[in-house]
Amino acid sequence: MLTTFSELVEQKQPETATNRETSAKPPATKIETKDLSFFYGANQALFDVTMAIPEKSVTAFIGPSGCGKSTFLRTINRMNDIIDGAHLTGQVLIAKEDIYAANVDVVELRKRVGMVFQKSTPFPKSIFDNIAYGPKIAGMRKKSMLAEIVERSLKRAALWDEVKDRLQDSALALSGGQQQRLCIARALATDPEILLMDEPASALDPVSTARIEDLVFELKQEYTIVIVTHNMQQAARISDRSAFFLQGRLIEVGPTKQIFTNPNEKQTEDYITGRFG
């Protein structure tokens, strides 16, 4: 009887360790919402959203305009508190603590949860003062420490080399892409645990966009990043997990690789392939 080639190979090569993925411990949950509903007055913008976001990872929120993804993002650092008539039901937990509990200091919370917006919003101050602003209002006065924080934050935001010789220049003189990285540096200056980004690259050219995306990849080693984006390819490129929202409801959340190759829900597929509506 013939001996097959594979039989020969198996005879000659004893079993070695397989390259099977080791069952690594799943990352801890950093942010968790339970039955979160949000209302702008009588209008309900979010419906019973329950989601867990793992730490030190990038989670992208996708969905059409008005689907509630930005509203959801803003509940994570209570940015919606300032809107008249807005209220929510359900829970938002960060590291298992309810951030809407009565004893929570919102200023303290926003130090832990930094935010970067679509349009860069530098203060009309010097580059140095933009970054030092957060630590200063938190009570830090020592110049050497402030300088250290400014340098570290700018380095983390991959802006240091471009601005180190002109820290006293106005931040408004920077380019759009640099201003956006300045805002990221400013958010990092208070040493947050979480970084929320609402369309951080939508107003930037492709080169500046790529720099922000590279930066997100670097930052996720230390921070939990949640990003809202309309750019499907960007979500696919930079996020570990993606969540698809539609009309205030969370339709699907899962590993980005799966969402963009084989989503479970028809609505997700219709949206990401542009067959929507």
Add this chain to the structure above:
Amino acid sequence: MSIHLTRDLEGLHKQLLEMCGMVENIIHQAVAQLSEPSYEEARKLAVQDDAIDEFDVRIEEDCLKILALHQPVAVDLRRITAVLKISAELERVADLGVHIAERACGMLDRPGIHVPEKLKQMAQKAVEMVHNSIDAYVELDSALARKVCADDDNVDRLNVEIIDEICQAMHDSPDLIEQAMHLFSASRHVERVADHATNIAEDVVYLVEGEIIRHRTYIQDKNLQAQ
């Protein structure tokens, strides 16, 4: 979905269907050569194979263009990657068709050995698998695709039996070795055709279900062993 992507995907689909039709034709004719070999027919197949090669290159170029321009996702992404791979498989099937015809002709000048009935049977099965895998692609029928994968085991079994017979024939009549080697190759080529049909069927399962079933048993066995 944008009109541009729709148009490009439809164009791609049309090209692949045309290629499928031509490859099926080639493999049919090649298998017929096992019963009635003819140099003339074998040469015609080689010419048809050139057209298939052109299809393969054109389809690959179009797939790359779509990937670069539209960055498709989900079912569109699976469609493009499936087409890209199926086209490469079809191109190999056409090559094998030409090789089978060449081997059949190789026996023309060397009488004394007959093409075993089993080889003809196996060739019919392989042709049927190619046909079914293409049907599965057109109909997006993953159940039919899975059946094609299962059918491959029968072809493999037949191939082993045929090769046993050929070895025995060489043993009994060493003067027939040259003819027997042609048969041996022809049998292997037919078996490879069935393998390519299986690959196409696996691509169809991925296209329809988003699941990669290639090497499934092997990987499962490995995982079981590791546990």
